[in-house]
Amino acid sequence: MESGVKVWEVFVQKKSGLPFKHVGSCHGYDKKMAIQNARDLYTRRGEGRELWVVESNAIVSVPLDEADAFFDPGEDKIYRHATFYKIPEGVNHL
Amino acid sequence: MDKFEAAFNAIIEADQKVEPRDWMPEKYRKTLIRQISQHAHSEIIGMQPEGNWLLRAPSLRAKQVLLAKIQDEAGHGLYLYSVAETLGISRAEMNEQLHNQEAKYSSIFNYPTLTWADMGAVGWLVDGAAIVNQVSLQRTSYGPYARGMVRICKEESFHQRQGYEIMVQMAFGTAEQKEMAQDALNRFWEPALMMFGPHDADSVHKNQSMDWKIKRESNDHLRQRFIDRTVPQAEYLGLTIPDANLKLDPSTGSYTHSPFNWDEFWNVVNGNGPCNQERLDHHKKAHYDNAWVREAAAAYAEKIETSVA
Numbered sequence: 001m002e003s004g005v006k007v008w009e010v011f012v013q014k015k016s017g018l019p020f021k022h023v024g025s026c027h028g029y030d031k032k033m034a035i036q037n038a039r040d041l042y043t044r045r046g047e048g049r050e051l052w053v054v055e056s057n058a059i060v061s062v063p064l065d066e067a068d069a070f071f072d073p074g075e076d077k078i079y080r081h082a083t084f085y086k087i088p089e090g091v092n093h094l
Numbered sequence: 095m096d097k098f099e100a101a102f103n104a105i106i107e108a109d110q111k112v113e114p115r116d117w118m119p120e121k122y123r124k125t126l127i128r129q130i131s132q133h134a135h136s137e138i139i140g141m142q143p144e145g146n147w148l149l150r151a152p153s154l155r156a157k158q159v160l161l162a163k164i165q166d167e168a169g170h171g172l173y174l175y176s177v178a179e180t181l182g183i184s185r186a187e188m189n190e191q192l193h194n195q196e197a198k199y200s201s202i203f204n205y206p207t208l209t210w211a212d213m214g215a216v217g218w219l220v221d222g223a224a225i226v227n228q229v230s231l232q233r234t235s236y237g238p239y240a241r242g243m244v245r246i247c248k249e250e251s252f253h254q255r256q257g258y259e260i261m262v263q264m265a266f267g268t269a270e271q272k273e274m275a276q277d278a279l280n281r282f283w284e285p286a287l288m289m290f291g292p293h294d295a296d297s298v299h300k301n302q303s304m305d306w307k308i309k310r311e312s313n314d315h316l317r318q319r320f321i322d323r324t325v326p327q328a329e330y331l332g333l334t335i336p337d338a339n340l341k342l343d344p345s346t347g348s349y350t351h352s353p354f355n356w357d358e359f360w361n362v363v364n365g366n367g368p369c370n371q372e373r374l375d376h377h378k379k380a381h382y383d384n385a386w387v388r389e390a391a392a393a394y395a396e397k398i399e400t401s402v403a
Contacts, residue, residue, distance in 0.1 A: 004392025007179065024242070025176045027185065029388075030395035041172055044165070045249075064098075064115055 007056040008034040010041070012048035020052055028053070106307055111237035114180040122306055126236055127181050128197070129308065131188045134174035135199035139373050141167045143207040144216060152210060159256050160213065166253065170246050177238045193378055201359065202285050204367030208278075211264045211271070215278035217257015219286040219324070225250045226320045227290065235307035258327065265331040272332075279328065280336040287351075288359045290317035321349050 005027050011020040023042050028034025034053045043051065062070045078084050087094050095103075098117035105112055112118055141164050148164070151157035175185050191197035202220050207213065228250065232243040264275035291297060291313040303309040325342075328335050339352040361367070 004395055005185075005388065023245075024173060024238070025179065026172065029391035030398055033391065033395075041169055044169065061115065064117065 004029050006034070008038065008053040009056050009059060010038040011052040011054070012042055013050040014048055016049065020050070025056060026053070106235055106305075109235075109307070111240060112235055113237045121302070122308075123181050125303060125306070125308060126239065127178055127183050129303075130174055130178040130181070130239060131183070131191065131197050132199060134171050134178060134188065135192050135197055136203065137167050137171035137174060139199045139203045139377065140220075141171075142373055142376055143203055143205070143369075144213065146207050147210060147213050150210070151213075156260075163217070163253050163256060166249050170249070173242045173245060177236075177242045180238050189381060193374070193381075195365065195374070198363065200289055201362040201367060202282075202289050203373060204362050204369045205281065205285055206369055208281075209274045211260070211274035211278035212282070214257050214260030214264055214275065215282040217253050217255075218261050218327070219257075219279075219282045220289070221250055221253040221257060222324060223286045223289045223320050225254060226316050226323075230309075230311045230316060233307075233310045261331055261333075265333055275331065276333050279333050283336050284354060284358075285362075287317055287321065288354055288356075290314070290320070292356070292359075318348055321351060322347070325349050 006029065007025050008028055009025050010023050012023050013020045026034060026037045026041050028037050031053070035051060038051050038053050042048070099119070102112065102117055102119065102122075105116070112122075144160060144164050144167070148157065148160055151160055175188060178188060179185065188197065192199070207216065225247065228243050228247050232240055232247060234240045234243065261275055264271040264278075266272075294312045294314045297313055304312070325335060325340065337352050339350065341350050342348075343350055362370070365371075
């Protein structure tokens with residue numbers, strides 16, 4: 001990497017009420033340049049009302065070889081889903 | 095086969111997307127880097143033949159439109175560099191590979207743009223051919239590349255339409271303008287068809303790329319689609335496609351064409367086209383002349399980050 005330049009991940013919110021969505025990355029030497037570059041690159045046609053840029057190396061993710069074990073506890077608790085429960089016939093709005 | 099390789103194969107098999115942190119065969123990664131960086135360099139080098147006409151655009155409207163189009167090409171280059179970076183290569187390395195000619199870019203940009211009609215022909219034919227290829231690549235197996243293609247395709251149709259609009263103006267203008275339009279078509283037709291690459295039988299990377307679903311349709315298939323779409327557009331303009339053997343085959347609905355001059359194609363790919371040296375020199379000059387801007391930006395960033403305020 002050329003000295004000083006950083007990669008930033010870019011998130012765009014299209015309209016108020018919608019979640020921010022990751023759209024890609026851009027380069028910038030500092031925060032201000034990063035957000036201006038993100039604007040020029042990802043919102044040339046009014047694609048967003050708000051932008052976030054986050055330094056790529058600030059993003060924490062799960063190591064690939066631990067992913068199975070990491071997400072495993074989410075698999076076996078079927079009682080966390082509404083479909084697990086039996087509701088007597090004739091009972092509504094549940 | 096370990097579980098990572100099995101997971102990769104399952105993703106490809108099920109038509110799902112491979113994401114940056116998924117395990118992938120080294121050859122898959124290398125192939126993608128080669129293809130995506132070549133694609134990115136094409137967008138960036140492609141700004142030069144159009145930039146040539148920016149200060150000579152015939153009206154303020156034409157100039158605004160051309161400027162917006164060139165800015166989009168820069169954007170497309172940057173989307174693609176970003177995609178390649180997710181595969182573990184840096185922007186600086188890609189620039190270096192472009193400069194030492196390890197990485198290529200599309201040969202079409204090694205042809206000069208001689209008249210204003212060339213701006214029409216480039217938008218209509220070159221962007222038109224690129225769209226056919228890129229629409230197909232929206233289904234490529236590498237997630238970030240596929241998403242980049244979706245974004246690019248949305249923007250490209252403006253490019254093709256602005257090119258065709260110029261062709262309409264020229265073809266229905268004065269006799270001299272029409273002649274320029276015909277001349278531009280004559281010069282760009284075959285190079286545009288060769289943008290799809292060698293025939294399937296001669297394509298080095300085809301089979302593995304198709305198996306990995308990096309490429310979804312073959313070169314010849316895409317090229318034929320482009321020809322079939324474009325011939326009627328030329329007919330509307332009252333221009334003649336420069337190929338005496340171009341004929342509609344009623345049984346297939348497709349046009350047949352003459353064999354291409356592949357010697358010319360390989361000559362340009364190998365660096366001997368009319369503008370290869372000029373394009374590369376210009377890119378290097380811009381890169382090195384602007385080194386001070388990057389240095390100043392780095393120094394400024396360091397200063398504001400270490401300041402207390």
